[in-house]
Amino acid sequence: EGNPYTWWVGKANEKHYYWGGSGPGIQKCACGIERNCTDPKYYCNCDADYKQWRKDSGMLSYKEHLPVSQVVVGDLDRPGSEAKVSVGPVRCQGDRNYWNAASFVTSSSYLHFSTFQGETSADISFYFKTSASDGVFLENLGNTDFIKLELKSATEVSFSFDVGNGPVEIVVRSPSPLNDDQWHRVNAERNVKQASLQVDQLPLEVRKAPTEGHTRLELYSQLYVGAAGGQRGFLGCIRSLRMNGVTLDLEERAKVTPGVKPGCSGHCTSYGMYCANGGKCVEKYNGYSCDCSKTAYDGPFCIKDVGAFFEEGMWLRYNFHSPGTSMKDLVSRTLLSSADPEITAPDLSLNKEELSFSFSTTKSPCVLLYVSSYTPDFMAVLVNPSGNLQIRYNLGGTKEPYNIDIDHRNMANGQPHTVNVTRNGRDIVLQLDHYPPTSYSLPATSDIQFNSPKALFLGKVIETGKIDQDIYKYSTPGFTGCLSRVQFNQIAPLKAALRPTNASSHVHIQGELVESNCGASPLTIPPMSAATDPWHLDSASADFPYNGQAIGDGVNRNSAIIGGVIAVVIFTILCTLVFLIRYMFRHKGTYHTNEAKGAESAESADAAIMNNDPNFTETIDESKKEWLI
Numbered sequence: 001e002g003n004p005y006t007w008w009v010g011k012a013n014e015k016h017y018y019w020g021g022s023g024p025g026i027q028k029c030a031c032g033i034e035r036n037c038t039d040p041k042y043y044c045n046c047d048a049d050y051k052q053w054r055k056d057s058g059m060l061s062y063k064e065h066l067p068v069s070q071v072v073v074g075d076l077d078r079p080g081s082e083a084k085v086s087v088g089p090v091r092c093q094g095d096r097n098y099w100n101a102a103s104f105v106t107s108s109s110y111l112h113f114s115t116f117q118g119e120t121s122a123d124i125s126f127y128f129k130t131s132a133s134d135g136v137f138l139e140n141l142g143n144t145d146f147i148k149l150e151l152k153s154a155t156e157v158s159f160s161f162d163v164g165n166g167p168v169e170i171v172v173r174s175p176s177p178l179n180d181d182q183w184h185r186v187n188a189e190r191n192v193k194q195a196s197l198q199v200d201q202l203p204l205e206v207r208k209a210p211t212e213g214h215t216r217l218e219l220y221s222q223l224y225v226g227a228a229g230g231q232r233g234f235l236g237c238i239r240s241l242r243m244n245g246v247t248l249d250l251e252e253r254a255k256v257t258p259g260v261k262p263g264c265s266g267h268c269t270s271y272g273m274y275c276a277n278g279g280k281c282v283e284k285y286n287g288y289s290c291d292c293s294k295t296a297y298d299g300p301f302c303i304k305d306v307g308a309f310f311e312e313g314m315w316l317r318y319n320f321h322s323p324g325t326s327m328k329d330l331v332s333r334t335l336l337s338s339a340d341p342e343i344t345a346p347d348l349s350l351n352k353e354e355l356s357f358s359f360s361t362t363k364s365p366c367v368l369l370y371v372s373s374y375t376p377d378f379m380a381v382l383v384n385p386s387g388n389l390q391i392r393y394n395l396g397g398t399k400e401p402y403n404i405d406i407d408h409r410n411m412a413n414g415q416p417h418t419v420n421v422t423r424n425g426r427d428i429v430l431q432l433d434h435y436p437p438t439s440y441s442l443p444a445t446s447d448i449q450f451n452s453p454k455a456l457f458l459g460k461v462i463e464t465g466k467i468d469q470d471i472y473k474y475s476t477p478g479f480t481g482c483l484s485r486v487q488f489n490q491i492a493p494l495k496a497a498l499r500p501t502n503a504s505s506h507v508h509i510q511g512e513l514v515e516s517n518c519g520a521s522p523l524t525i526p527p528m529s530a531a532t533d534p535w536h537l538d539s540a541s542a543d544f545p546y547n548g549q550a551i552g553d554g555v556n557r558n559s560a561i562i563g564g565v566i567a568v569v570i571f572t573i574l575c576t577l578v579f580l581i582r583y584m585f586r587h588k589g590t591y592h593t594n595e596a597k598g599a600e601s602a603e604s605a606d607a608a609i610m611n612n613d614p615n616f617t618e619t620i621d622e623s624k625k626e627w628l629i
Contacts (some may be wrong), residue, residue: 005074013276013303019044020058029056032410050082061206066090069303070520101239101264102226107135109259110227113248116140119216122147122161122190124243129264130236131181137238139228148228154179159188159197165361167400170197170205173326183239190217204321225250226260237264266306275301277485291502295486296356296492305520306357306495307484314475318493320348320453350450353379355421355488360519361481364412365474369417370461371488375451381419382474385414389431391421394468396447401468404440406432416482416519445450456493458483462510482519 004027007015021030032043039048044056047575060066067090073083102111128137130151137149147161154177160169163361178184178199187198189259192215198204209215225241225248227233240459241248251262268288272281275290279302282289292302359368364383371379378401380392388412394401409432411417420431431437442448455464460478463473486494497507 007072008060008068008333009070010068011274011301012065013069016065019056020060022058024062030058031056043048046083053084069299069301087438092478095240096239097242097247099248100241100247100251101237101262102155102254103237103261103264104226104234104259105261107233108227108233109257110233111225111250111253111257113223113225113253113505115221116147116223116243118147118190118244119193119218120192122188122217122244124149124189124241125185125187126241127183127185127239128234128236129181129183129232130179132235133179135234135236136224136226136228136231136233137186137234138223138241140219140223140224142217142219142587147190147217147219150228150231151178151185151234155169156185157197157199159195161190162194162219163217165210168195168207170195170207172197172199172202172205174199174202196498209502239264274301294490295485296495298495298499302447305484305517306492306497307358307517307519308480308494308513309482309514309516309518310459310479312480312510314513315462315478316458316493316497316513317462317508318458318491318496319506319508320491322453348452350453351448352424352488353421353450355379355381356419357486358418358484359481360414360416361412361479362414363480364519366479366481367457367459367461367471367475368479368483369486369488370457370463370471370475371450371463372454372457373450374454377447377451377453378468378471379450379472380468381421382409382470383475386410389417389432391428392468392471393423393442393446395442395450397445398443402442402446404428404430406430416484434575456488456491458486458493460510482516483600484517484519575601 004017007017010016016024018029019029022033026033027043029037029044029046031037031045036042036048037048038045038054042048045054046056048054060068064553071085071087073085075465076083077226102108119289124138126137128151133154139148139150140146140195145162145164148158150158150160152171153160155174155176157172157174158311159171160167162168184200189196189372192209194206196204223243225238238250241250254262268281271288275281277292278295279290279292279297280294282291290300290302292298295302296306298304298306351373355369357369361383364387365385366383367380369381375396376394377396378392378394382392384390384405389406389409389411391404391425392401393403418424418431418433420429421428426442426446428440428442429437429612430440433550455463458479461467461475467477483494486492493507495501496504497509497513505554507629518600
């Protein structure tokens with residue numbers, strides 16, 4: 001009936017609300033499926049809100065959503081509310097030969113294997129991918145007998161053989177091209193009764209064997225994969241080649257064969273979209289990898305935030321130019337507008353900037369990010385004394401800096417917030433969290449060149465020369481909180497500081513920089529209105545449970561009622577205890593034993609102990625527990 005406090009983030013950077021033992025879209029735990037949750041009103045044991053620990057666990061097995069990259073747990077900011085989370089390893093199973101592949105890079109290249117033993121039956125299957133219009137997949141010869149599979153044209157696959165009764169050919173014609181550089185499956189079979197050929201999900205082509213004649217396929221030459229004598233060889237990839245149930249090791253043979261490479265390039269065509277946040281897909285022989293070096297992210301898919309915790313007074317400076325760095329490299333790395341590699345650092349200028357980062361803090365005012373220059377030009381992102389965000393530009397041509405004030409939300413509330421700023425000439429686009437982007441424009445008198453950028457500061461501004469008064473005031477004593485995935489054009493200063501890269505020489509740090517993802521925020525939260533945002537503390541209509549300031553009056557009134565009820569209950573229990581004691585000791589000779597309660601009704605002594613032992617009674621329904629006050 002609302003926005004869940006807890007979710008996990010999967011492969012496509014999407015939020016998921018189902019848990020182990022459940023399935024996509026169900027928004028339940030395993031106990032909700034089995035209808036045995038601790039509190040039947042809820043679909044997870046942990047929603048019962050009891051004082052005892054409750055547990056929800058199980059396997060997440062929907063492959064398209066895995067692996068788990070992040071787990072977010074909320075509803076913890078109140079006394080007695082705790083959570084423990086553990087994520088187990090990803091376990092993969094399947095046929096390791098499925099991606100055993102080889103790339104044929106020249107028309108004369110081929111692989112050879114021992115003679116195919118398929119006298120009375122042959123079952124051949126494989127996948128191929130090519131941009132060529134024809135080529136031989138495989139061929140094995142005898143004196144007169146042979147067996148061959150080939151791509152005859154861009155839309156035709158042929159299966160031909162001769163067992164001594166004359167050549168037989170089966171052709172499957174596709175309505176769409178097969179040389180589209182996508183994987184296609186071929187399955188060919190032959191036995192003493194018939195032969196068949198199927199390509200992808202196209203209709204199966206079948207040819208009956210003659211009732212009389214030869215039935216044995218007698219072959220003597222080696223099996224050639226990728227070419228045939230006197231014919232054009234195959235250009236492209238073949239993988240998972242199985243012949244009569246045996247997978248041929250194409251990769252191992254390709255390692256020692258000229259003109260053939262192990263594995264298959266082209267994985268980025270099918271899977272490159274998983275390299276997120278500007279990561280570049282890099283082809284590998286047996287797969288692909290994501291190059292995250294030009295991003296502020298890390299991890300196999302460039303979705304892991306790289307962030308750090310800043311203590312008060314700590315700061316980081318990234319110098320755009322350092323000794324030993326050629327200006328040509330600097331221009332290409334930072335997207336600076338100048339194209340002359342011989343100019344000096346003060347002559348550089350920016351026509352556009354792209355800035356993105358996330359942060360969390362509880363203190364204001366502070367300076368989140370500051371870009372200085374060798375001129376009076378600067379750019380700053382601030383949190384003002386009231387906790388609101390401010391973007392400040394000074395590019396010259398105006399008496400005062402141009403300010404963009406975001407007044408509708410308190411940003412110093414300890415929650416992660418994302419900031420994206422893009423400037424192209426006079427046009428500025430700002431996106432805060434997951435609200436729609438907002439457009440702004442520099443004044444007509446303002447310059448549009450950011451002249452001579454010098455350094456980028458995080459946490460505090462330590463710069464020589466004249467500094468804007470507000471910047472200086474907000475920068476003392478400094479930022480306290482978390483910054484994550486900071487990226488200015490193609491520079492990632494935090495990542496350069498925390499990961500050894502070529503840009504690490506540009507970084508100078510004052511204090512101890514501790515890596516942390518406390519400023520990270522999933523990029524998949526849908527936009528929320530202030531009325532339904534559970535973290536929006538300033539909304540009068542927001543229902544934010546267990547927040548003392550939001551429902552302070554209600555807490556006082558409820559406390560009085562609860563106190564009265566407890567007093568009545570205690571008085572009743574005391575009276576009942578007095579009556580029971582008098583009743584139990586009214587006869588002499590009363591004795592006590594340590595026999596387990598319920599032993600007389602238990603099936604065995606072990607059962608009585610299990611029933612009485614608190615360790616075994618955790619699963620008993622709460623309504624059957626006894627409490628002694």
